[in-house]
Amino acid sequence: MISQTEAALAFSPRRIAAMLLRYWYLLRGSWSRFLDLVYWPTVQMLTWGFLQYYIATNAGFFARAGGTFIGAVLLWDILFRGQLGFSISFLEEMWSRNIGNLLMSPLRPFEFIAALMVMSVVRLSIGLVPVTLLAIAFFGFNLYALGLALVAFFLNLMLTSWAIGIFVSGLILRNGMGAESFAWSLMFLFMPLTCVYYPVSTLPTWLQPVAWMLPPTYVFEGMRSLLIDKVFRPDLMLEAFGLNVLLFAAGVAGFLALVRSARRQGSLMQTGE
Amino acid sequence: MPAPPPPIAVARLVKIYKTVPAVDGISFTLAPGSITGLLGGNGAGKTTTIATIMGLVTPTSGRVAVLGAEMPRQRYRVLHRMNFESPYVEVPMRLTVRQNLTVFGMLYGVAELRERIAQLGRELELTELLDRPTGKLSAGQKTRVSLAKALINRPDVLLLDEPTASLDPDTADWVRGHLARYARDRHATVLLASHNMAEVERMCERVIIMKRGRIEDDDAPAKLLARYGRGTLEEVFLDVARRAPQSEAAQ
Numbered sequence: 001m002i003s004q005t006e007a008a009l010a011f012s013p014r015r016i017a018a019m020l021l022r023y024w025y026l027l028r029g030s031w032s033r034f035l036d037l038v039y040w041p042t043v044q045m046l047t048w049g050f051l052q053y054y055i056a057t058n059a060g061f062f063a064r065a066g067g068t069f070i071g072a073v074l075l076w077d078i079l080f081r082g083q084l085g086f087s088i089s090f091l092e093e094m095w096s097r098n099i100g101n102l103l104m105s106p107l108r109p110f111e112f113i114a115a116l117m118v119m120s121v122v123r124l125s126i127g128l129v130p131v132t133l134l135a136i137a138f139f140g141f142n143l144y145a146l147g148l149a150l151v152a153f154f155l156n157l158m159l160t161s162w163a164i165g166i167f168v169s170g171l172i173l174r175n176g177m178g179a180e181s182f183a184w185s186l187m188f189l190f191m192p193l194t195c196v197y198y199p200v201s202t203l204p205t206w207l208q209p210v211a212w213m214l215p216p217t218y219v220f221e222g223m224r225s226l227l228i229d230k231v232f233r234p235d236l237m238l239e240a241f242g243l244n245v246l247l248f249a250a251g252v253a254g255f256l257a258l259v260r261s262a263r264r265q266g267s268l269m270q271t272g273e
Numbered sequence: 274m275p276a277p278p279p280p281i282a283v284a285r286l287v288k289i290y291k292t293v294p295a296v297d298g299i300s301f302t303l304a305p306g307s308i309t310g311l312l313g314g315n316g317a318g319k320t321t322t323i324a325t326i327m328g329l330v331t332p333t334s335g336r337v338a339v340l341g342a343e344m345p346r347q348r349y350r351v352l353h354r355m356n357f358e359s360p361y362v363e364v365p366m367r368l369t370v371r372q373n374l375t376v377f378g379m380l381y382g383v384a385e386l387r388e389r390i391a392q393l394g395r396e397l398e399l400t401e402l403l404d405r406p407t408g409k410l411s412a413g414q415k416t417r418v419s420l421a422k423a424l425i426n427r428p429d430v431l432l433l434d435e436p437t438a439s440l441d442p443d444t445a446d447w448v449r450g451h452l453a454r455y456a457r458d459r460h461a462t463v464l465l466a467s468h469n470m471a472e473v474e475r476m477c478e479r480v481i482i483m484k485r486g487r488i489e490d491d492d493a494p495a496k497l498l499a500r501y502g503r504g505t506l507e508e509v510f511l512d513v514a515r516r517a518p519q520s521e522a523a524q
Contacts, residue, residue: 018379025372026365029406092365100362101422104327105380106352263331263345266290269324269361 015107019115023089023122037127041077045131048073049139067141068227069197074135074143075223076196077128079157079216080187085123086116086165087183094177103268109259113252116169117162149226152237153219159244160215161187163251170258174267196220215243278341280305280430280462281326286335288321288486295321297486298335306460308453310473312506313483314514319466322483323432326464327357339430351430353381358423359434363415366408370399370418373407374425381426393421397451413444420448424455431456433465437472445469449476470507480506482513489513 027033049070093099102112135141143150168186171179193207194216200208211217218240222233262268281303288296296318303309313319324330325337328345336343342350364373371390378386394400397417402410407418416437423431436452437445453476456463467473473480474494482490482497490497490513494506501509 012382014382015380018376021379022365022368022372022376025368025376029367096365096367097361097363098365100329100359101364101377102380103329104352104355104357105377106349106382107380108349260331263329266288266295266321266324266330268329269320 011108012106012111015111016115016118019107019112020118023092023115023119026092027123027126034126037081037123038130041081041127041131042134044077045070045073045135046138049135049141067139068224070135070139070141071143071146071223071227072196072220074128074132075153075157075219076191077131078124078154079161079190079194081124081127082120082158082161083165083168083187084183085120085127086162087168088123089116089119090165090169090172091180091183094172094180099173100268109256113166113255116165120161120165121158146223146226149222149232152234153223156215156219156237156240156244159241159248160190163244163247164190166248166251167254167258170255174258174262174265176267190214190216193217194220199224213243215240215247218243277305278338279303280340281464282336282338283322283326284336286322286325286337287333288318288325288330289333294486296325296332299483299486299488300335301481301488301491303462303464305462306456307479308456308463308465308477310477310480311464311466311483312468312470312473312480312510313466316485317483318486319483320434321486323357323434323464323466327355327432328352353426354428355430355432356381356423356426356428357432357434358419358436360438361434364407364418364422367406369404369406370410370421371403373418374403374421377422378425383426389425393424397421413440416440416444416448420451427459429459429461431461431463433463433467435467435469436465437467437469445472452476470505470510474506482510484513 093102132143135143146153164186165183168179168182171182193203193211194214195203195211196216200211200217200221203211218236222236222240225231225233225236259268279302281301283302284300286296286299287294299318299322311319311322321330325332326339326344328339328348331345338344339348340351340354342348364377368376374390374393375386378389383389390403391400394403397420399414399417399421402414402418407415410418420436423433431452433452437448440448449472452463455461463476465473465477478493480490480492480494480497481488490509492500497506497509498504501512503509503512
């Protein structure tokens with residue numbers, strides 16, 4: 001029979017479920033949180049969708065580009081909203097001054113991270129599924145028609161978003177709410193470099209190797225290859241996955257190092273500004 | 274059979290933030306089932322001491338062990354047997370009382386959770402409030418909810434930081450009574466940091482007085498009163514606060 005101490009030391013799905021329940025209670029009781037999940041992705045998709053529609057009727061190349069703008073918007077939203085979904089669930093604990101309760105409970109860091117990862121998928125689904133349906137209705141762009149390629153794109157983008165989300169959580173634990181802005185802004189550093197809306201060849205030659213160090217670059221290139229040339233590039237997806245494994249490991253290592261530093265500095269006791 | 278380790282053992286604990294010593298070489302051991310008060314002015318090192326015991330702060334040197342587990346390195350061996358209450362930490366306000374207790378009960382691995390929540394509801398007079406959002410409750414009711422969270426796992430070690438701060442006298446008295454009953458019935462060890470001398474005098478069988486990161490005195494309330502020739506613990510505290518620290522006096 002397993003002892004109480006052994007149970008406390010083991011990885012616990014029950015503790016992960018407790019955290020998921022906590023976030024579900026929060027979402028269920030707040031219509032404004034639900035609305036916020038759908039609002040920005042819808043605005044983004046409509047803006048870029050209409051722009052693409054306008055350009056497509058005025059230029060031959062874009063007419064062939066087969067929804068790359070809307071596709072890029074939706075994939076970018078997976079990346080950005082995935083990280084935001086992770087970070088906002090974490091920030092909810094800081095805003096409600098509950099983080100101390102969690103840090104002093106038997107909840108392990110990996111269980112907390114796992115719960116935040118699941119919540120980022122839940123939040124993303126609530127926000128993005130209605131928007132993808134609107135994209136079909138307004139522009140005839142069916143993201144789901146990408147089939148298995150979409151699964152590869154999605155997995156790679158989520159891995160990147162989690163890696164960034166984990167690292168940002170560590171920054172906030174270490175530096176307090178003064179570091180909250182990283183949760184909202186850090187991913188935008190990726191936007192020009194990962195070539196969301198244009199091919200890597202657009203960048204200056206010296207910057208291109210930097211772009212190829214970032215996993216989402218491979219996903220956006222892969223999407224353009226699929227939509228413009230009708231070719232799925234598994235090589236790009238595998239390279240993205242390899243880089244993502246490194247990025248995820250670096251995110252977790254950074255998080256653990258920042259929490260250790262926070263314990264040394266006593267900043268876990270002062271989670272304010 | 275070897276004797277069980279003490280609930281809390283602090284040995285030569287030092288914590289320095291950059292160059293500022295917050296705790297400066299303190300040692301004490303708490304006996305099972307005891308209620309001990311930790312007194313001291315602002316900046317005396319009480320909060321850092323409690324945070325180190327909870328594993329939130331890594332000591333610069335020295336050793337802190339809870340129920341035999343080194344903190345913070347082995348904290349997951351014992352966190353399920355500990356709990357705490359502090360006015361600096363809140364339970365989520367948008368969740369109902371029942372939802373909060375359910376989440377924390379699951380985190381602490383509480384068996385028969387529904388019954389435990391009902392029991393706490395009865396004991397802490399929360400039954401009528403269980404399905405109300407925590408944020409809609411009065412300050413006294415919220416304190417009872419925090420107390421329910423602190424007791425959800427029937428902790429063997431309970432750390433309390435200002436448990437009755439900002440409560441009216443009647444509610445504060447009720448909270449003190451409940452905590453004392455819990456400690457007695459469960460044989461739990463309680464460490465209580467407070468600025469309320471009357472509270473410490475009433476609840477604690479031992480008082481540790483800290484000043485500038487060091488222990489200035491450590492004894493039973495009655496013995497402290499006799500030694501200082503004072504009628505209340507508040508007068509003793511003021512005597513200690515206004516005299517030179519022991520280290521300087523020795524020099």
